Amino acid sequence: MQYGFDSAAIGALQAMPGFLEIxxxxxPKSPLGYGIDSTVQQLITSLLTLGSFVSSLAAGVFGSYFGRKPALWTACLLNAIACAIQIATTNAGVLYLGRLILGFANGFFVTFSNVYTAEASPAHLRGVMVALFAYWVNIGSLFGAIVDNYTKDRMDKGSYRIPIACLYIIPALLSILLFWVPESPRWLLHRGRDAEARRALEALRYGAVEGEFLEFEWTEMLKGVEEEKRISKKSALLDMFRGTDLRRTLLCYGIVASQAGSGSWFLISYQTYFFSIAGITKSFQLAIVLICIGFFGVNCGMYAIRHIFGRRSILILGALVCGLCELATAIAASINQDSQTTGRVLVAFTAIFMFFYNGCVGAASYPVATELVSSRLRAWTVGTATSLGYILAWLTGFCTPYFINPANLNWGAKYGYIWAGSNFLCAMFFYLFIPEMKGRSLEELDEIFAAKVPARKFKDYQCTIVDEAIHDVGVLVEKPALTAEQPKKMSPIKKILTSAAFVALFAAVSATNTIDLFSDGSCNDYVTTEFVGDASNGGCIDLGTSYDSIRVTGLDSGCTATVYADSSCSTNALAARVNECIGSGNGIRALTVDNC
Known part of the structure; x- marks a missing residue:
């Protein structure tokens, strides 16, 4: 939630008068009277990424020696320091320091929240529990957008200080609640603290399972840890790239890399451009709609992971649908990139993409990434994988302007061709190499990987560790009963029909929401007024007050415009301001305004 809130809030802060004044x-050309240097914008984003990268790399060492709870407490402390710096300072250099420290906190939050959840959850709930990461990121994004909306019109420093101050709330609550949360029992076992590990497991399962089942899980953990210690070497860092752990490390890296490979950064970051060419003026409302669609997607994805598909199937489905959405936007842009109809197509497929990315790849990637690696190396591998994810996200952001910029390749939304291919490659990777791990304990997965079982035979492999644990405990029941009642399997036809229903439903919802948000939705007759001249970046053109609804066309390639309600370009419908151009375009040279 913390990560999502900051991601959503920081972009809007850079357009708030109070922030720009400092x-x-x-x-003078800007409606707000201020501009911001692109270097400042880049450093605000890139230093956060740098901090997250560094702390994710350090997560393996820190987590191995100090544990999961101290890592989360450290993240809470770093977050408090970073927020205090960003709120108090009026110096850009000190602001950069605050962003860097916040990145340190984010890296620990992301890595250890996923690692702890995977290690503390029972096997039959682990996928859903780790998928809650994507759920809370979307909740945080929604709250961040709402807070920004209510502070954006303030003309004082409170416009940006209030959203930053909200970053205190979740870490403050977490730092208190952690006193009642037990440490990871698997980490305690690896540190030789068996009695504490047993108490931690009992606290985590309190009242949820019967004594013999708890004893079975405990015995399975002990045997798994003993086997890991037997085959491990002295250096955990090098062990990641030795023997069967090399396969597990590469698969984990591939899963995390698939998040960047989906092209989500491209569609989400340039959705405002799609809104503008579609003639949509209520961009904030549509942004909220898209966040809600993504949130609904996460909920559907969590249900599907538990009751309909396995992890592998939902990853393949998500990559294929996301690839088709990217392909559709690219084809639409190839036909006529600047038409309003094309804009509507782009927005509709962006909404479908948001649903399936959040519900499939976003929801399943971290559960799979944390399950793939051994317990002893989990903090090391997930930490370095998270660092890889940050590098790829930065690389995507760095390269994207070159493809979209009119002064360079000027592809615009046709950039989606690359991401469509990337998604299809991800789907192929999931199909060929990712095993189905649903319902397996982490210790069972250790045994299966040690046996070098091919990905497509994971489901049928009978683990000896289960039989040994049953024998030791004396529980005369089958394994499924020990992990809770398993859901009934759906036939392949039902799975296909369910997927098709989801696609049809959200195609309809996306199209409906898009149409409702067009400024000319109720207009039938248009009168065209043409303003000939040059309105450079940030320039405002006053259209008067006689129009009920307007539509802006005639923009230079690579530029966007926003429609406002008054001549100051500060509210919502009857004046047009040229936004910052993506490339070197001069803005509106021949602005056409259709009114009704």
């Missing part, structure tokens, strides 16, 4: 520069 960290920007006077710009």
């Amino acid at each position: 960290f920007g520069y006077p710009d």
